[in-house]
Amino acid sequence: MPVFPPPTPCALNSTSSPARDLFDAIPHRNAKPVPCRRRTRRHGGRTTISSSSPTLSAARDRIADDPTPRLFSALFKAASSASPSMGAQLHAQAVVRGFLDDAGSIILPTAILNFYASCREPDLARRVFDAMACTNAVTWNALIKGYAQAGRREEALELFLAMRRQSHVAPDRYTFPALLSGIGREQGGGCMQELGGAVHGQAIKSGLNRDPFVGASLVSMYAARGALDEVKVVFDDVDTLDPVVWSSLISAYVNCKEEEGALLTFYRMLCRDIKPRQFVYSSMFAVCGSMSMLEMGRQVHAHSLKSNTDKDAAMTNALLTMYSDCGCIRDALRVFNSNDIVDVVSYNSIILALGQHGHPKEATELYRQMNCAGLMPDDVTLLNLLSAFNHAGLVHEGLHIFNSMLDMEGIKPTYQHYACVADMLARSGQIGEAMKTIYEMPFEAEAPLWRIILGACSKHRDIRTGTKIAEMLFEMEPYEATNYILLGNIYTRLGRWTEAEKVRNMMEKRGIDRDDAFSWIEISQRTHRFGVDDRSHPISREIYRNLDRLIGSIKVAGYVPDISFAAHNIKKDRREESLHYHCEKLAFAFGDLATPSGDTLRIMKNLRVCGDCHCAYKYFSLITGREIILRDNHRFHHFNKGACSCGDYW
DNA sequence: TTAGGGTTAG
Structure with missing residues (x-):
C-alpha cells in the first residue's frame, strides 16, 4: 500500500473548467454523493474540512428557483470555504447573467472581491476592485486584507496609504485589523517594523487604538516581534473588558516566552470575572506544558470543564500536548481517545507525543488509523513519524517513510525531514551515510544540523569526522559553547583528557561560557x-x-x-x-x-x-x-x- | 458586503 495515496477528487472540484455550466458542476440534490476523502485546508489560520457545507448546499438548492444578485453574494460567501474553482465559475455566471452590469451596484462586486481575497488571490481581487465604479471602506478593507494575508505586506501598506489619500473614505475599525494581520507576521525586523509603529500611530491619531478589535490586532503585531513593552502600552489603552484583548495579551506573553506573565494575566482575568474561552485555555495549556507544571495544568483543565466552555480541536490538541509535555502520556492518550473533534493536528500531536515517550509502534498504528479515518497526513505528520522512528533507532522504518516521500507525488521532504533522517543515521552510528544525506539534500545544512552530527560523533567516538565538523562549526559559530563541549566530550569518552583540557582552554581564551545545567x-x-x-x-x-x-x-x-x-x-x-x-x-x-x-x-x-x-x-x-x-x-x-x-x- | 486571540513540527 502506498504511503501517500493521492486524494480522490472531491465531487465539487473534480475536472472543472471555467466554461462548464455552474449547474453541471453542482451535483443534483438527489444524486448519490460521490465518496470523497476529507482534506483539511487552512484558511486564515483556521482548519476547515472541505466538503459540501450546509450553507453552500442550502444556497445551491435555492439558486435554481431564484437566481438573484443577493443570492449570488451568499453563494460567494459559502464558496470561499468550499472550493476556489466553484467561485470562479460563479463569477463567470454573474457576468453572463449581467449581474455586474449595474455601475451603482456594490454588494455583489464586494462579495466577489472578498471571495478572491479569502482564496489568497489578491491580484484577482484587485481586478474586481479596479472595475468597480464606486468603492467604499468595505471594499478597501477587503482588498487590504487580501494582500496582507497573502504575505504581500508592502502592497497592503501602499493600499492603506492610497486609501488615506482618498477624501471620501477613511480607515475605520476594520481597516487596522486587516492591515496588521499581515505586518505582525513579518520576520527579521527592518522597515516593516517601523511601519507597524507608524500604523499604530495612525490608529492613535484616529482614536481607534481604544477599539478592542484594533487593540487585539496591535497586541498581536507587537507580540510577533517580541516587543512586550509595546504590547502592555497597547493593552492599557484599550478601554474595554473584551475577552479577546485579554486572550491576545496572554498569547503575547506566550510568544515572548514570558510564561509567568501569562499565568498572572490569566489570574487577573479570572479576578475580573472575564470568562476565558477556548483560545485562552489553549494558551494556558501550552504554558503549563512548556513549564511542565502538571498540577497547574490539571487545575486549568478542571477550570475549563467547570466553566462549560465549548471544546474545539485546537483546545483539545493543546490539552493533549500539555499532558504529554508534563510526562503523562497515558493522560494524553486518554484526551485523544475521548476527543470527538479529531483533526490532522490531533493525530500529529499524539504521534509526536508517542514518539517522544518511546512508543514508535503505537505512533505507527495511529498513523494507519489516521489514513483509515480519511484524514490526509501532512508534512508535520511525516516529520513526527520519522522523529518517532529516530527516537527508537528504527532506521529501516524511517528510511522507508522517507524514500516513499522521495519516490511519490505528494508531500515533498523539507529541510526538517532531511535533517531528521541525517540525525537518525548518525545517531545509529551510520555517520558516513548521514554525511552523504546532508551533501545530497537540496538545502544548505545549517549549524544546528552539523551540531547534531557532532553529537553523534561524540556518542560513537568518531574523532576524525568530529574534529572536521567542529572546526567548521567554530568558524560558523565561534561563540557557541555547545560546539566546544561536544568536541571536548569526544576526547573525554576516549580518555584523552589532555586534548579535552585544550578545548576547554580554547573556550576560556575566547571568553565563552557554557550553559549551566x-x-x-x-x-x-x-x-x-x-x-x-x-x-x-x-x-x-x-x-x-x-x-x-x-x-x-x-x-x-x-x-x-x-x-x-x-x-x-x-x-x-x-x-x-x-x-x-x-x-x-x-x-x-x-x-x-x-x-x-x-x-x-x-x-x-x-x-x-x-x-x-x-x-x-x-x-x-x-x-x-x-x-x-x-x-x-x-x-x-x-x-x-x-x-x-x-x-x-x- | 468587511474585523481581533489559541493547538502539532522546526
Missing part, C-alpha cells in the same frame, strides 16, 4: 530547581545525605560510575565524586525525600541527560520501586524496575 521538579505546585553541586535548597543537607545513601545502595546493586561523563576540568581524583552531585541526581534525591514511597517522580532537565545519570536513574527506579519520568531537552525517559523506555538508545 539545571533540573527541576514540581512538588505540591512548587517548583524546586537544582544546579550542579547546588547547595542552595533550604533542606540541602538532608538532600545530600539522602543522595549519598542512594548512591551507596545503587553501588551495592551494581551501579558503576562512568567517569567519562565527568566535566573536563575536574581533577582526576575528584571525577567520580563530581558525578554524584549532578543536577538530575539532586532533583531525584529531593523528590525521594519529599513524596511518599512508591510515588511516580517527574523530573525535568534543561539539557540532555548525562549518560552516568541515565544509568544511575535505572538503579534508582530498581531500589526505590518508583517510576521516574525524566524530560530532557530532547525526549522523555521512563525508568521502571531498572530499565528505561528508551532502551538505552538516545
Whole structure:
C-alpha cells in the first residue's frame, strides 16, 4: 500500500473548467454523493474540512428557483470555504447573467472581491476592485486584507496609504485589523517594523487604538516581534473588558516566552470575572506544558470543564500536548481517545507525543488509523513519524517513510525531514551515510544540523569526522559553547583528557561560557530547581545525605560510575565524586525525600541527560520501586524496575 | 458586503 495515496477528487472540484455550466458542476440534490476523502485546508489560520457545507448546499438548492444578485453574494460567501474553482465559475455566471452590469451596484462586486481575497488571490481581487465604479471602506478593507494575508505586506501598506489619500473614505475599525494581520507576521525586523509603529500611530491619531478589535490586532503585531513593552502600552489603552484583548495579551506573553506573565494575566482575568474561552485555555495549556507544571495544568483543565466552555480541536490538541509535555502520556492518550473533534493536528500531536515517550509502534498504528479515518497526513505528520522512528533507532522504518516521500507525488521532504533522517543515521552510528544525506539534500545544512552530527560523533567516538565538523562549526559559530563541549566530550569518552583540557582552554581564551545545567521538579505546585553541586535548597543537607545513601545502595546493586561523563576540568581524583552531585541526581534525591514511597517522580532537565545519570536513574527506579519520568531537552525517559523506555538508545 | 486571540513540527 502506498504511503501517500493521492486524494480522490472531491465531487465539487473534480475536472472543472471555467466554461462548464455552474449547474453541471453542482451535483443534483438527489444524486448519490460521490465518496470523497476529507482534506483539511487552512484558511486564515483556521482548519476547515472541505466538503459540501450546509450553507453552500442550502444556497445551491435555492439558486435554481431564484437566481438573484443577493443570492449570488451568499453563494460567494459559502464558496470561499468550499472550493476556489466553484467561485470562479460563479463569477463567470454573474457576468453572463449581467449581474455586474449595474455601475451603482456594490454588494455583489464586494462579495466577489472578498471571495478572491479569502482564496489568497489578491491580484484577482484587485481586478474586481479596479472595475468597480464606486468603492467604499468595505471594499478597501477587503482588498487590504487580501494582500496582507497573502504575505504581500508592502502592497497592503501602499493600499492603506492610497486609501488615506482618498477624501471620501477613511480607515475605520476594520481597516487596522486587516492591515496588521499581515505586518505582525513579518520576520527579521527592518522597515516593516517601523511601519507597524507608524500604523499604530495612525490608529492613535484616529482614536481607534481604544477599539478592542484594533487593540487585539496591535497586541498581536507587537507580540510577533517580541516587543512586550509595546504590547502592555497597547493593552492599557484599550478601554474595554473584551475577552479577546485579554486572550491576545496572554498569547503575547506566550510568544515572548514570558510564561509567568501569562499565568498572572490569566489570574487577573479570572479576578475580573472575564470568562476565558477556548483560545485562552489553549494558551494556558501550552504554558503549563512548556513549564511542565502538571498540577497547574490539571487545575486549568478542571477550570475549563467547570466553566462549560465549548471544546474545539485546537483546545483539545493543546490539552493533549500539555499532558504529554508534563510526562503523562497515558493522560494524553486518554484526551485523544475521548476527543470527538479529531483533526490532522490531533493525530500529529499524539504521534509526536508517542514518539517522544518511546512508543514508535503505537505512533505507527495511529498513523494507519489516521489514513483509515480519511484524514490526509501532512508534512508535520511525516516529520513526527520519522522523529518517532529516530527516537527508537528504527532506521529501516524511517528510511522507508522517507524514500516513499522521495519516490511519490505528494508531500515533498523539507529541510526538517532531511535533517531528521541525517540525525537518525548518525545517531545509529551510520555517520558516513548521514554525511552523504546532508551533501545530497537540496538545502544548505545549517549549524544546528552539523551540531547534531557532532553529537553523534561524540556518542560513537568518531574523532576524525568530529574534529572536521567542529572546526567548521567554530568558524560558523565561534561563540557557541555547545560546539566546544561536544568536541571536548569526544576526547573525554576516549580518555584523552589532555586534548579535552585544550578545548576547554580554547573556550576560556575566547571568553565563552557554557550553559549551566539545571533540573527541576514540581512538588505540591512548587517548583524546586537544582544546579550542579547546588547547595542552595533550604533542606540541602538532608538532600545530600539522602543522595549519598542512594548512591551507596545503587553501588551495592551494581551501579558503576562512568567517569567519562565527568566535566573536563575536574581533577582526576575528584571525577567520580563530581558525578554524584549532578543536577538530575539532586532533583531525584529531593523528590525521594519529599513524596511518599512508591510515588511516580517527574523530573525535568534543561539539557540532555548525562549518560552516568541515565544509568544511575535505572538503579534508582530498581531500589526505590518508583517510576521516574525524566524530560530532557530532547525526549522523555521512563525508568521502571531498572530499565528505561528508551532502551538505552538516545 | 468587511474585523481581533489559541493547538502539532522546526
